Amino acid sequence: MNKIIVIAVLFTLSTALASAKASILLTNAKIIDGSGSPAIMGAVRIKGDRITGVGELTQASGEQIIDVGGLTLAPGFIDTHSHHDYGLKTNTDALPLLSQGVTTIVVGQDGSHSFPLEKFFSQYEDKPASVNMASYVGHNTLRHKAMGEDFKRLATKSELTQMRELLSQELSAGALGLSTGLEYEPGLHSDAQEIIALAQDTAEAGGRYISHIRSEDRFFWDAIDEIISIGSVTGMPVQISHLKLAAKASWGKTARLLNRLDEARSQGVNITADIYPYEYWESTIWVLLPDRDANDLKEIQFVLDELTPADGIIFTHYQPEPAFAGRSVKEIAKLKGLGEAQTVAYLMKESAAWSKDHDNQSAESIMGRSMRDKDIAALLTWPHINLCTDGSYTGHPRGFGAFPRVFSKFARQMKVLDVEAVVQRMTSNAAKNMGFTQRGEIRVGAIADLVLFDPDTIRDRASLLHPQALSQGVVKVWVSGILAFNNGSTTKARPGRILRARK
Numbered sequence: 223m224n225k226i227i228v229i230a231v232l233f234t235l236s237t238a239l240a241s242a243k244a245s246i247l248l249t250n251a252k253i254i255d256g257s258g259s260p261a262i263m264g265a266v267r268i269k270g271d272r273i274t275g276v277g278e279l280t281q282a283s284g285e286q287i288i289d290v291g292g293l294t295l296a297p298g299f300i301d302t303h304s305h306h307d308y309g310l311k312t313n314t315d316a317l318p319l320l321s322q323g324v325t326t327i328v329v330g331q332d333g334s335h336s337f338p339l340e341k342f343f344s345q346y347e348d349k350p351a352s353v354n355m356a357s358y359v360g361h362n363t364l365r366h367k368a369m370g371e372d373f374k375r376l377a378t379k380s381e382l383t384q385m386r387e388l389l390s391q392e393l394s395a396g397a398l399g400l401s402t403g404l405e406y407e408p409g410l411h412s413d414a415q416e417i418i419a420l421a422q423d424t425a426e427a428g429g430r431y432i433s434h435i436r437s438e439d440r441f442f443w444d445a446i447d448e449i450i451s452i453g454s455v456t457g458m459p460v461q462i463s464h465l466k467l468a469a470k471a472s473w474g475k476t477a478r479l480l481n482r483l484d485e486a487r488s489q490g491v492n493i494t495a496d497i498y499p500y501e502y503w504e505s506t507i508w509v510l511l512p513d514r515d516a517n518d519l520k521e522i523q524f525v526l527d528e529l530t531p532a533d534g535i536i537f538t539h540y541q542p543e544p545a546f547a548g549r550s551v552k553e554i555a556k557l558k559g560l561g562e563a564q565t566v567a568y569l570m571k572e573s574a575a576w577s578k579d580h581d582n583q584s585a586e587s588i589m590g591r592s593m594r595d596k597d598i599a600a601l602l603t604w605p606h607i608n609l610c611t612d613g614s615y616t617g618h619p620r621g622f623g624a625f626p627r628v629f630s631k632f633a634r635q636m637k638v639l640d641v642e643a644v645v646q647r648m649t650s651n652a653a654k655n656m657g658f659t660q661r662g663e664i665r666v667g668a669i670a671d672l673v674l675f676d677p678d679t680i681r682d683r684a685s686l687l688h689p690q691a692l693s694q695g696v697v698k699v700w701v702s703g704i705l706a707f708n709n710g711s712t713t714k715a716r717p718g719r720i721l722r723a724r725k
């Protein structure tokens with residue numbers, strides 16, 4: 223071999239080795255590590271998918287330097303209650319999420335998940351999007367598999383056995399635990415015993431429990447007691463989904479609620495919660511009537527007086543009359559020349575008829591104004607709470623703006639929390655509440671999911687009228703050390719992973 227070729231080969235080898243080992247140094251960063259500790263100025267080193275240095279660091283040889291100009295660097299935000307998985311199938315760049323700083327989402331919520339989970343996971347791994355994903359096993363999904371359309375009753379012994387077998391299969395695929403949606407069919411027809419049996423199995427498999435509890439308004443306090451008792455009987459961590467005070471009668475009772483949760487914690491129940499920062503929820507209109515009786519005008523009037531006013535019930539879509547999308551019950555009542563309660567009854571019956579003609583597909587979705595910012599602010603101060611979007615690619619603006627909104631509205635405007643405390647609720651609290659041990663903090667050895675943002679300008683722009691407006695203020699996002707979002711655009715990388723529990 224002649225000398226020049228030898229040198230060329232050595233040179234190629236050494237550059238290949240250097241790039242395999244190359245690290246990136248993010249300098250001049252205001253580091254908020256996620257633990258709640260005050261920000262420090264310094265640098266963060268990323269090598270491969272890991273954080274390998276934090277603090278006062280100097281450039282290593284061959285290392286790429288990115289001066290981040292004093293912007294805030296935090297762990298990637300974790301959304302513990304998301305419905306974005308459907309939209310991610312076709313929008314793998316995850317723009318609504320990355321533009322909020324979200325790097326991990328947890329799906330399989332409200333009792334429904336993509337069955338079978340192993341297939342869902344491997345499809346995602348074959349064609350990943352830009353965010354990490356974990357999933358719960360949904361009780362409603364299991365109940366539907368075991369009981370079919372004949373579900374408006376308690377399960378038989380053999381049906382429960384079938385649910386337990388399916389649960390075990392899905393937990394083995396790496397689900398975080400069991401999720402319930404006890405305000406929805408078919409789960410609302412289950413009794414406490416059914417839930418406890420499935421919860422016991424989940425606890426024995428090392429899982430956890432997350433719940434859209436049995437009532438968020440009329441029977442709220444009983445529903446809180448139910449989830450506490452599930453935590454107490456099984457000994458596993460339990461999380462309340464999208465915590466809210468959603469009835470006039472419970473407005474302002476944040477101290478009563480947090481005292482109840484703290485009391486349970488002091489008795490050894492590991493209970494936590496997630497929350498999204500809006501006065502509006504989104505669901506089916508039927509959730510307003512636990513007995514699902516559209517002829518019960520007295521009950522509907524109670525809903526309008528005590529839970530959600532007619533001008534605060536807005537359709538995001540309505541299949542029988544698509545033009546009602548974006549309109550409130552109050553507006554539709556005027557159009558129809560009906561009373562408000564009669565209008566709700568009419569809309570429910572029409573939607574039921576439409577569903578019946580369309581293979582039981584869902585006919586509508588509403589946003590309902592039932593909460594108050596003042597209560598949300600008080601709940602956000604609870605040290606065990608974490609943020610979620612409860613969002614998707616359609617409908618409620620929360621899917622595009624929930625995380626930035628906490629900075630703009632609750633930190634800057636209402637001054638409820640400082641930036642470090644907000645970040646903590648989006649990162650280490652979320653990781654703890656989901657059992658993620660590798661994420662949610664900036665520390666040596668953690669996975670390099672990182673978000674760079676400007677805490678003075680980060681804000682949501684999505685609104686009821688423009689629910690898909692992207693948020694502003696997030697500058698760069700890395701997922702497992704790979705740049706996935708840069709100055710308002712996504713990159714070509716699709717670094718999202720499936721986070722399997724107990725694997």
Ligand SMILES: [Zn+2]
Nearest residue numbers: 332434463464
């Ligand atoms: Zn829910």
